[in-house]
Amino acid sequence: MALTPTWNESAWFADYVLPMGHASERHDVSSFETHNGRWIGFRQPVARRHRELDGEVFERTYEANPGEVWEEQEFWIDLSWRIDPDGSLGIRSQFESWENPGTPLTLDEYYTMLFERSVPGLPEAAEAEGLAPLEYMRRKGSFALPGDQVKVYERDVPEVDLVGADRDEDGVWRRPGTAGSYESLDDIAGHMPFIGDGSPAVDINGQAKLGFPTPSKKLELFSETIRDWGWPEYALPAFIRSQVHWEDLDLTAGERILVPTFRIPTLIHTRSSNSQWLNEISHRHPLWLHPSDAEQLNIEENGLVRITTRIGHFVISAWRTEGIRPGVVAASHHMGRWRLEEEAARSWGTGKASIDRDDDGRWRLRREHGQASYGSDDPDTGLIWWTDTGVHQNLTFPVQPDPISGMHCWLQRVTVAPAEAGDAYGDVVVDTEASHRVFEEWLAKTRSGPGPGGLRRPLWMARPVKPKATAFGYDS
Incomplete structure (x- = not known):
């Protein structure tokens, strides 16, 4: 099942595709790094709010949205009631209205x-x-937190x-019944904070200060958590020889470090494939490589390059530039969107592609053609002049989970090497069996649990929507 506001590659393989609202079709909160402060913004479904101000009443946002587009939050609330209609599973009660018991929670109540x-x-x-706070946010749209x-x-x-907290020998005020002071996980009632162990303060020169959300409430140069959880060699900050350490590269054999995460300022991940003007500005992402590397590897300007990873390869064009360090190559993300049918699910940034499997069991995504003008309800689709849509490089990257985090x-x-005979721009080839083998190698780098106190993970570390403390028990 795909819950998505716009058609995407995952939706091709879903049994059900449920359209979800864009920012102007749903309630949502947001915040960004804009200045020396903290703020929260409130998005609202425009059509619903406009019609409510005209006196209409809606139970759910899809009743007002064009095309009966759902809010994802309302979908999960209603699904919980379908799964547990009589409440016997203990699920329905988590999404029940407190204003009108026996009915589902509303988003007005949730955001209140x-x-x-x-x-x-x-x-x-x-x-x-x-x-009321909800009405304030509806009118203002955002709120800046006061103070430093x-x-x-x-x-x-x-x-x-x-009140109710005790000062321990390290000067931390611990409150019984929190992750900072408990005898049994059952003692920790309700939901734990997003980050921290619930200890309210630390004593600094006789004054109770808020401190940091660490076990010591201080900025920890030495991490007792890392030590106690089986990684004592990393308890102090130290250099870690990574999977792309330069001394491990065979430069004469064409090995380089690929940076696949750098971004250009005109696109937003791959979501901006649906933005007409952004795609007109940026629709290709050649491989950046230093001229000295290009000479050594015999790669021409705009020539095709095969980038081989441990589980496959992709084929992309080259851009020789002194704007990147020798020994490092880079291809921005954002691009490489594709579709499997000619007319279905077209957008400003997708190329027509096919998927097949060779005799060795490897999957190949091959670009059949790039972007082109086409007729639609939007006359601007007939003005498309560009053809390139980039290369989807991420499929060729093995899963490399950091063994600690x-x-x-x-x-x-x-x-990095010139393209081989039979290669075509946009080719993406992946060996899924090799992918699993690489994952097993990284999995072997981890160290077995349980951790201190029989826990799956430290209680104080950040985690959105933390479950109850008992869920952290290894035997739970």
Whole structure:
């Protein structure tokens, strides 16, 4: 099942495709790094809100959206009630209205709870204008958190926030029944904070300060967590020889470091494939390589290059530039969108492609042709003048999970060479069996659990929508 606001490659293989709302068709919160501060923005479904102001009443946003497009949040709420109609599974109760028990939670209730309880200073600002926090955000659209948002750790913690907490020998105020002070995971009731262990303050020169969201409430140069969880050699910051360490490369054999994550300022990941003007500006991403590397590897300007990874290869054009370091090559992401049918699911940035499998079991995505003008309800599709749509390089990258954090290690050790006979621009070839073998190699770098206290992972580390503490138990 694909829940998506726009057609995408994953949707080709889904049994069901459920259209979800874009930013102007759903409720959502957002925040970005814009200035020396912290703020939260509130998106609203434009059609629904406009019609509500005219007096109409809606139970769900799809009733007002063009094409009955759903809000994903409402979908999950309603699905929980379909899965657990009588509440016997304990699921329905998590999504039940507190204003009207026996009915599903509404998004008005959800965002009322969020704005009243989770945004410091917002309830007070709303009250000053005679508004509820939700109505304040509906009218204003955003809210900047008051006070210094840089040295948050130096904030004084009022005595009322220390009630029920005990100061330990390290000066940390621990509150029983939180991840910072418990005897059994059952003692930790309710949901844990996004980050931190629930300890309210740390004593600094006799004053209770907010501190950092670490176990010590201080900025930790030495991490007891890393040590206690089986990685003592990394408890202090140190150089780690990565999977693309330059001394491991065989430069004479064409090995280089590929940077696949750099971005250009006109596109947003691959989502901007649906933006007409952005695709007109940027629709190709040649491989950046230094002229000295190009000479050594016999690669011409605009010539086709085969980039070979441990599980496959892709074919892309070359751009010789001194804007990149020798020994490193780079291809920006954003591009390489494709479709399997000529007329279906066209956009401003997709090329027609086919998928097949060779005798060795390798998958090949081959570009049949690039972008071209076409007729549609939008007359501008007849004005498309560009043909390139880029190359989808990510499929050729093996899964490389960092053994401590689990995060994907994006940089790739690759072999760079001129394209071979039979190669075509846009080719993507992947050996899925090799992909599994590489994953097993990275998996072997991890160290077995459970961790201290029989835990799956540290309770204090950041995690969106943390489950109850008992779920962290290894035997749960």
